[in-house]
Amino acid sequence: MERSEGGKVWLVGAGPGDPQLVTLKAKRLMEEAEVVLFDRLLSSEVLGWAAEGAEMIDVGKLPGRHKLSQEEINDLLVEKAREGKRVVRLKGGDPFVFGRGGEEGLALAAAGIPFEVVPGVTSAISVPAGAGIPVTHRGVATAFTVVTGHEEPGKDDELDWEALARVGGTLVVLMGVSRLADNVSALLRGGRSPKTPAALIEKGWSPEERLVVASLGDIVERAKEEDVESPAILVVGDVVGLSERLRPPTIAILRPDNRGDESEKVARKMGFRPVLAPSIAFLELPLPCDLPERIKRADCVVFTSATGAEIALRDPGLADLFKGSVLATIGPRTEEALVERGLSVAVVPESYSSRGLALALAPRFKKVLLLRSARGSPELVEILEVAAVEVDEVHLYDIAPSEDPKLDWLIRRGTPDIYAFTSGSTAKNLMERARELGCEEDLRDKLAGATVAAIGPPTKAELERLGVRVDCVPERFTFEGMLEEIRRRR
Numbered sequence: 001m002e003r004s005e006g007g008k009v010w011l012v013g014a015g016p017g018d019p020q021l022v023t024l025k026a027k028r029l030m031e032e033a034e035v036v037l038f039d040r041l042l043s044s045e046v047l048g049w050a051a052e053g054a055e056m057i058d059v060g061k062l063p064g065r066h067k068l069s070q071e072e073i074n075d076l077l078v079e080k081a082r083e084g085k086r087v088v089r090l091k092g093g094d095p096f097v098f099g100r101g102g103e104e105g106l107a108l109a110a111a112g113i114p115f116e117v118v119p120g121v122t123s124a125i126s127v128p129a130g131a132g133i134p135v136t137h138r139g140v141a142t143a144f145t146v147v148t149g150h151e152e153p154g155k156d157d158e159l160d161w162e163a164l165a166r167v168g169g170t171l172v173v174l175m176g177v178s179r180l181a182d183n184v185s186a187l188l189r190g191g192r193s194p195k196t197p198a199a200l201i202e203k204g205w206s207p208e209e210r211l212v213v214a215s216l217g218d219i220v221e222r223a224k225e226e227d228v229e230s231p232a233i234l235v236v237g238d239v240v241g242l243s244e245r246l247r248p249p250t251i252a253i254l255r256p257d258n259r260g261d262e263s264e265k266v267a268r269k270m271g272f273r274p275v276l277a278p279s280i281a282f283l284e285l286p287l288p289c290d291l292p293e294r295i296k297r298a299d300c301v302v303f304t305s306a307t308g309a310e311i312a313l314r315d316p317g318l319a320d321l322f323k324g325s326v327l328a329t330i331g332p333r334t335e336e337a338l339v340e341r342g343l344s345v346a347v348v349p350e351s352y353s354s355r356g357l358a359l360a361l362a363p364r365f366k367k368v369l370l371l372r373s374a375r376g377s378p379e380l381v382e383i384l385e386v387a388a389v390e391v392d393e394v395h396l397y398d399i400a401p402s403e404d405p406k407l408d409w410l411i412r413r414g415t416p417d418i419y420a421f422t423s424g425s426t427a428k429n430l431m432e433r434a435r436e437l438g439c440e441e442d443l444r445d446k447l448a449g450a451t452v453a454a455i456g457p458p459t460k461a462e463l464e465r466l467g468v469r470v471d472c473v474p475e476r477f478t479f480e481g482m483l484e485e486i487r488r489r490r
């Protein structure tokens with residue numbers, strides 16, 4: 001093939017998995033690339049930066065073909081560059097750290113193709129960092145060694161693990177899962193104390209990150225118990241002990257998806273690492289045709305959740321009607337949802353609960369319209385009716401068991417420090433799903449070992465009914481109030 005002008009290859013590092021940890025240069029090159037060769041495991045967001053017409057080649061798995069060999073990849077890079085294309089060869093982490101970037105560079109140099117390396121954030125340092133483990137720390141470790149755990153035994157340049165044991169400092173082992181037991185025994189044989197702290201970090205910088213900490217003597221067994229899988233990094237050394245204080249506490253948030261983004265933001269702002277795993281799904285119900293008349297008939301319209309307010313206000317006709325109504329909400333978050341849309345709220349009870357709301361409404365109104373979930377607490381209606389208030393009720397949404405794979409992941413493999421429950425139904429459905437998966441006992445053990453928080457007394461009561469100990473209920477029954485209370489306790 002004729003060699004045309006302008007072809008060039010960039011060997012680009014894509015970082016450890018979080019798209020925010022990609023360099024600006026890598027992002028620009030992705031946007032400008034005509035051909036992208038990538039490995040499996042790369043985030044779809046990063047791949048999505050490529051232009052519409054760019055040729056995307058998964059060298060881990062070509063359609064109808066097996067994985068390309070290194071030689072075939074080298075040849076393909078040369079071939080595409082010779083077509084005059086701007087070629088990005090995208091690799092996890094840094095291209096020159098166990099990434100075979102050097103080999104590709106040599107092949108390009110031999111073929112006379114211009115190329116450049118664009119370093120990436122290597123998992124060797126960033127994955128421990130994300131788990132709260134600094135690879136060096138004053139007074140604890142003044143050196144770190146990065147090795148591969150996957151060397152074939154009998155290879156000429158086989159690593160001397162017993163010598164590594166004597167180097168001291170922090171040892172970081174990439175590709176460390178498959179030969180973990182052999183490598184750990186070699187370190188112990190070489191004289192590294194079985195009491196040395198060790199950690200395995202699985203899928204760092206992803207929502208599925210897990211950290212398993214043990215002593216070097218116990219890490220193999222703990223890895224088996226926890227079923228640690230690749231990609232994972234083994235860290236050996238006293239710096240592992242710092243993770244207890246440096247890693248943000250992980251919090252499982254079980255509320256439905258429609259509140260997911262907002263909860264994630266609040267949790268991050270407050271220093272938690274959220275793991276979203278909705279245990280219930282949210283189902284919007286059709287609005288009844290006579291709703292406008294029912295709104296006009298009521299002397300107070302009550303919203304008991306921000307979700308309900310958002311649904312009702314999506315209808316412009318209703319949003320207008322509410323301007324002429326006296327509005328009440330159960331708490332400040334629901335009030336906010338109404339105020340954001342230009343409405344004013346006349347009643348917010350002092351205690352953000354169904355009971356608090358009923359007591360605030362009963363003396364003031366005669367005809368109350370409740371716009372809420374089909375699973376709303378009966379207590380609200382009971383107290384109002386006892387006080388001779390006429391109650392009309394419209395169900396704006398219902399809940400159903402979640403089919404979210406993130407929930408199954410949490411039940412089977414998740415090990416959050418905290419479980420945050422925002423309703424009795426999130427608790428009930430979590431336990432039900434665990435039973436269906438045959439993991440109920442396991443989950444109970446995990447809950448017993450974690451901090452369990454309930455947003456308010458009814459949620460706490462439901463958890464206790466399910467046999468789950470509750471550690472924490474806030475004074476203010478809001479999601480934020482719950483996280484503040486957890487933070488105070490830790």
Ligand code: SAH
Binds near residue numbers: 017091097173
């Ligand atoms: N060039 C890459 C390393 C490639 S070797 C870099 O600089 O990061 C692949 C190994 O990297 C995996 O077996 C695993 O040990 C480690 N690794 C990469 N990304 C990881 C992640 N997000 N979490 C845990 N380990 C990771």
